[in-house]
Amino acid sequence: MSDAEDIPERRIHPARATLGRLFRHRLFVSGLFLFGIIAIMAAAAPFITDVDPNRLSMRNKFLPPGGAWTLGTDSFGRSLWSRVVWGAQLSMIIGASVVALNAVFGTLIGAAAGYFRRLDNALMRVNDALMAFPAILLAIAVTSVLGPSTLNVILALSIVYIPRTARIVRSSVIVLREMEYVQAAVAAGAGHWRILRHHILPNAVAPMIVQLSFLFAYAVLSEATLSFLGVGAVPPTPTWGNIMSEGRDFMREAPWIITIPGIVLMITVMGLNLLGDGLRDVLDPRLRIQQ
Amino acid sequence: MIRLATRSLLSAIPVLLIVSLISFGLMRLIPGDPAAAIAGISATPGQIAQLRQDLGLDEPLLVQLAQYYRGLFQGDFGRSLLLGKGVLAATAERLPVTIALALYALIITLIIGIGCGIIAALRQNSWVDQAAMMFAMIGISVPNFFLGLLMIILFAVKLGWLPSGGYVPFTENPWGWLQSTTMPAFSLALLQAGLLARITRSSMLEVLRQDYIRTARAKGLPGRSVILKHALSNALIPIVTVVGIIVSLLLSGAVVTEALFSLPGMGLLLTQAVLNRDYPMVQGGLLLVTAFLVSVNIAVDLLYAVLDPRVRYE
Numbered sequence: 384m385s386d387a388e389d390i391p392e393r394r395i396h397p398a399r400a401t402l403g404r405l406f407r408h409r410l411f412v413s414g415l416f417l418f419g420i421i422a423i424m425a426a427a428a429p430f431i432t433d434v435d436p437n438r439l440s441m442r443n444k445f446l447p448p449g450g451a452w453t454l455g456t457d458s459f460g461r462s463l464w465s466r467v468v469w470g471a472q473l474s475m476i477i478g479a480s481v482v483a484l485n486a487v488f489g490t491l492i493g494a495a496a497g498y499f500r501r502l503d504n505a506l507m508r509v510n511d512a513l514m515a516f517p518a519i520l521l522a523i524a525v526t527s528v529l530g531p532s533t534l535n536v537i538l539a540l541s542i543v544y545i546p547r548t549a550r551i552v553r554s555s556v557i558v559l560r561e562m563e564y565v566q567a568a569v570a571a572g573a574g575h576w577r578i579l580r581h582h583i584l585p586n587a588v589a590p591m592i593v594q595l596s597f598l599f600a601y602a603v604l605s606e607a608t609l610s611f612l613g614v615g616a617v618p619p620t621p622t623w624g625n626i627m628s629e630g631r632d633f634m635r636e637a638p639w640i641i642t643i644p645g646i647v648l649m650i651t652v653m654g655l656n657l658l659g660d661g662l663r664d665v666l667d668p669r670l671r672i673q674q
Numbered sequence: 675m676i677r678l679a680t681r682s683l684l685s686a687i688p689v690l691l692i693v694s695l696i697s698f699g700l701m702r703l704i705p706g707d708p709a710a711a712i713a714g715i716s717a718t719p720g721q722i723a724q725l726r727q728d729l730g731l732d733e734p735l736l737v738q739l740a741q742y743y744r745g746l747f748q749g750d751f752g753r754s755l756l757l758g759k760g761v762l763a764a765t766a767e768r769l770p771v772t773i774a775l776a777l778y779a780l781i782i783t784l785i786i787g788i789g790c791g792i793i794a795a796l797r798q799n800s801w802v803d804q805a806a807m808m809f810a811m812i813g814i815s816v817p818n819f820f821l822g823l824l825m826i827i828l829f830a831v832k833l834g835w836l837p838s839g840g841y842v843p844f845t846e847n848p849w850g851w852l853q854s855t856t857m858p859a860f861s862l863a864l865l866q867a868g869l870l871a872r873i874t875r876s877s878m879l880e881v882l883r884q885d886y887i888r889t890a891r892a893k894g895l896p897g898r899s900v901i902l903k904h905a906l907s908n909a910l911i912p913i914v915t916v917v918g919i920i921v922s923l924l925l926s927g928a929v930v931t932e933a934l935f936s937l938p939g940m941g942l943l944l945t946q947a948v949l950n951r952d953y954p955m956v957q958g959g960l961l962l963v964t965a966f967l968v969s970v971n972i973a974v975d976l977l978y979a980v981l982d983p984r985v986r987y988e
Contacts (some may be wrong), residue, residue: 513694516964517926520944524956527948557747604817608930611819612945627823638827645820653815661954 411661419653493552751958761958772939791874813868918974
């Protein structure tokens with residue numbers, strides 16, 4: 384057999400290798416597919432709907448799905464297709480914003496608590512307190528105090544979920560801080576910022592990405608729940624939650640007002656959950672649920 | 675054991691202190707004049723001033739804080755504006771409904787979740803496993819209010835088997851209670867059952883790979899006894915920690931379920947308080963529910979220590 388030197392050197396960039404493994408992962412690909420459909424629908428909302436989601440047409444109320452109105456109409460004769468598609472856009476905007484805020488503040492708080500021991504106790508006590516509240520109740524209380532609006536839903540959900548993200552970042556930072564290569568960097572005279580930025584955080588990214596994909600699912604679900612309860616974005620702005628809430632009074636004669644947004648919401652959440660499972664298996668094998 | 679109990683009780687103190695501070699701060703975060711926001715648009719300036727005085731909002735912030743804590747230590751959690759009674763009394767009336775619902779849902783969660791998880795682990799990679807995990811995936815992806823609505827459409831509207839809402843207290847009529855809470859409990863439990871099935875499966879697979887299981891099999895013990903006596907008792911240990919999280923999720927989810935099925939529990943009480951700007955009720959109720967949850971979690975931690983000696987002696 385040949386020596387090691389004879390083997391032609393094939394360098395595959397680690398990022399490409401990871402991507403390759405992701406796209407061979409069945410759960411990840413099916414999740415990406417489901418979530419992709421909804422994301423594209425949300426992004427293309429102005430192009431794939433021709434009726435204003437708030438245009439009333441009392442003559443055409445309670446039309447069943449199929450026919451000229453695609454998914455039928457609601458109690459005011461508004462096009463359900465338009466409302467569900469624009470609702471998708473709002474869900475995606477809220478989900479993505481909560482994820483972005485979590486990525487920034489969850490990392491900052493988690494890294495500070497995990498790296499600087501003096502801050503750890505104080506930050507984590509506040510974190511524990513925020514996590515002690517039942518999630519939905521805290522979100523409802525915050526939106527009710529700030530007033531119902533899209534921005535306030537984003538803020539409320541961020542307040543609820545950032546402590547959870549910070550906790551995950553903190554636990555990987557605590558492990559990484561004690562690694563020998565980090566001690567070596569300290570010995571070589573690297574500053575705190577440099578150590579965090581170059582040696583610790585890049586290695587804490589994987590569990591973070593996994594967490595954020597599940598977080599997207601929770602955020603979309605919670606947003607729907609808040610608007611279902613009447614403390615989300617203000618009607619007539621269509622959200623999946625308030626479409627379903629309005630459909631409650633007509634579930635005998637027009638059950639599709641509830642089932643259509645519900646199924647779309649379910650597809651979104653399931654896509655994100657599958658995506659998260661796939662990412663976890665590939666990026667963070669320690670957390671892997673045995674296959 | 676006593677040391678562990680003392681330690682977990684002591685560690686709850688800072689958490690509860692911060693929780694109470696956040697609850698206190700929440701009402702003061704209302705943009706503009708909180709009294710005006712609570713009184714509503716149609717209130718006269720005189721009514722607003724009266725309300726401000728009643729709620730003590732005209733005092734300096736530190737005085738308000740001192741009064742708040744003095745109240746808490748005397749068991750005074752404020753007065754609900756909507757119900758005209760103490761927050762503690764209102765909570766004492768409503769919380770049992772929520773606890774009963776959560777317990778019912780917990781039993782369903784444990785049966786479905788642990789059952790599916792064990793069956794999936796024992797038939798790893800078979801179609802049974804895949805079906806159970808598919809079911810778990812659907813469980814964690816269906817919003818509980820959507821599931822509740824679907825159940826109402828099917829079982830109440832179409833089939834007429836169960837009432838679509840309303841509540842019968844257990845003490846009055848146990849059968850009626852079961853009828854009025856079965857749909858809410860199932861719709862609430864499915865998400866947690868999905869989570870639990872996934873966790874049970876991986877915990878069970880982990881245990882089944884251990885040497886002592888092979889030993890038990892090798893010495894000729896029947897399969898059922900190996901699974902039930904040797905594997906399950908160890909696989910259940912990590913599951914106990916999850917129960918604390920599940921109870922928290924159930925109580926949180928109950929907010930929506932109660933609003934959907936009009937069950938007069940804590941969730942419905944707080945949702946109505948929020949929608950009617952009854953902030954003293956929101957503030958006090960949130961604190962009480964959270965304190966309850968913290969004590970449930972302490973109880974679960976202690977149970978964990980009872981089951982797993984390794985935790986006790988750490």
